[in-house]
Amino acid sequence: MSTRCPDLPFLPGYSFNPNIGRTNFRLTPVLGFIGEVKDGNRGLIEKVRPNMFGPISDKFPSFYPRGQTIELPGYIIFDKQTLCFDAFFQETLQEVRGSPFQVRTVKIYYFLEDGTIQVIEPKVENSxxxxxxxxxxxxxxFPAPMDDNFYEMIDFNIGREVELYGRVFKITNCDKFTRTFLNRCGISVSDPIVSPEDPYLQLRSHDRDAFQSKKPNRNRNSLGQFLENDRKVLHFKAYWDDQNTEYGYLHFLELRYYLADDTIEIKELQSETGGEHGFMFxxxxxxxxxxxxxxxxxxxxNYTVLNVLGSALSARRYLVDPLDCGREKIEYYHEKDLTIGGLINCYGRKLVLTDADAFTREYYATKYGISEFAPISPPASNQKTVYIARPKERELxxxxGFGSYEDSAxxxxxxxxxAPLRDFKKFLLYDRIGLDSHILRFKAxxxxxxxxxxxxxxxxSFYLTDDTLAVFEIGQTNSGFTTSTFSKRASVQLAGQKIFASKPPLCYTPLHMFIGATLSINGFTFVLTDADEYALRYMEINCGQFPKANLKKIMQNVREKLRPIYKDFVAENIPKENAVMSYSQLRNKLCKIMGEEFTEHEMIxxxxxxxASCYNPTYDRAKIRAIALTELKRFLWDDLDRLREYFIHTDDSKTGKLTKKECYTVLKGAxxxxDNELVEKILDVIEKDDECKLSYEDILQFLDRNICAPPDEPPSNIKNELWWSSEQQPEAGKLIDWCEFNKYLDLESTFREPVEHHSHSIEAVENS
Structure with missing residues (x-):
């Protein structure tokens, strides 16, 4: 009977809850209380229902009696504690003759925290x-009629049988934790039981032929052979005598046998001695x-298809012949068939092996024990020289006049x-790498x-990446010309060539770029007057590509020119006061002797x-040490002992030497x-060995005020004065060391004595 009045609308506030005042909701409680109310520590536990419709029992599923254990929940006491048992069960096999059943081993896990059970069968491959x-x-x-209760811990032990959902499991063993836990609970655990043998596995081991697959795998796994013999090739020399036929001649061949996959490759040589390969035989x-x-x-x-079943592509099936009826067995040449003097049938051509290389001889001696490798001489050729036709160069x-030469070709x-092919190897070799730009810049x-x-x-600017040129103009005040690009980057052709020709014209290369060279660019004539430091240094390092920067070759030419007049040349140019000669002085003398072929770049x-530039730096070792000790005194720093420990800790090999980077790291870490500039200056004046490693003992003495302390330096702007570009060094080559120049010539010892008598060392000049 509804408590709602039909005259009232069905809106909130006009209806009433029928459960108000109701006490019996007809729900059976499934949880019971543990402990009394006065204890204050009551807990809930699940009650046991014998069956779905029966009453709830007051029996609690607990192994321990009340009052003998700590009153804590089981999921806290037995958290992550599991009992593990080894067991097996038998499964009936009706489709296998001679094997009525098979034995399957399992693992039974009993979780103590909630009394749950899990059964897992370990996976066996191809089972x-x-x-x-x-x-x-x-x-x-438990199985009926004991299904009122659940399996507990005491129901599992070695030798017992448990029935879980209709399967009977025989427990044979347990792990160490399970045995120890049950023994501490007062439960005796017997010794392990040996599981019975599986008759199905015994049947398979005794009769393997009965279980062979109907479609055996005919694919030969050659990965092991490839990994073992990769890049191992047997080389033989051979010949094919085709002189009996018309226009035939004696073919000299090279046979290669690849051990990785047992394949053979034959190439024809141009001559008996070898050389370039003529073509692929x-x-x-x-x-x-x-x-x-x-x-x-x-x-x-690999397979022989007997028939194709099905019409649709998705449902199509193939019948494969498992016996390979009618397949012809083909025999291929193997390494054991190749011997010096042996005959090989190469598709009807009889090839005779005459010789082998060192690797092939060693291979056969190691594997087959063959020690005699006497080479065989080929028969005499009827023709004196055999010329192999070379492919003619394509004439374009x-x-x-439209596009570039490469585009038209x-x-x-x-x-x-x-698109025209680009020299990618040259691009990778001369592309920009850090500060190395591979661009040669010249003044002109x-x-x-x-x-x-x-x-x-x-x-x-000459770009080594693709041999292109770019010309930039530097505008001067009131000259009427602004700073701009005079000629964009492109390949520049040499002057005096035919424009409308089949072959592409020659362009400027790195050999044409040197100081004093004359270039014709777009109808304008330029003369290279100077080069930057990077260009000069790059050309000197790669002097094999730049003969004008090859000092050895230049001095050899000077030596040949000066040999007849060496005595007069030395006597005329002996310095009176010191061993230094100006650039213009030596240039004028060498130009008269060498002639017009002597270029300005060779002189540079x-x-x-x-x-022999006389250069005395403003800040020497004593000056830098005075500045450093003044800074230490100003900041009250005195911790040399700890700095020494840092150096010793960094020096793993205990050699007393560290690299500049390691010393810089230690000084900054201490x-x-x-400032950074002062640290760089200190490391520049420290003693170095042949490997440019610094002695940190010298650094410690350098920073020790107790060793010959200099007077304090007045305050100054260290960052500005010690900056690497604040002190400009003189340009190299303005002054020339006559003694070193004469020593490098090394002509006749009789002419060298007066020179050595009047010469002075570079150190004397620098000290002056």
């Missing part, structure tokens, strides 16, 4: 049955011993438009009939090699009150 979790984790009841592949005809389609397949039509080679001036053009200044190379 034929689905394995893994047989019974998921849950509480399991036989492409790499397996060589059959007997050749009759071309193989049919599908004859080299003359350039028509590419369009003549193929109908499909393709223009040679023109217009006087205003002769005073203009230009910078010519000589001047840089024998430079929190010395020095």
């Amino acid at each position: 034929g049955v689905s394995q893994g979790t047989l019974i998921s984790r849950q509480r399991i009841r 036989l492409r790499r592949g397996k060589l059959p011993k007997r050749y009759r005809e071309l193989p049919a389609v599908g004859s080299n397949a 039509p003359p350039w028509n 590419q369009n003549c080679i193929t109908v499909e438009p393709k 001036k223009m040679i023109s009939k217009v006087p205003e053009n002769c005073s203009r200044k230009f910078i010519i 190379t000589i001047a840089r090699a024998f430079s 929190r010395l009150p020095f």
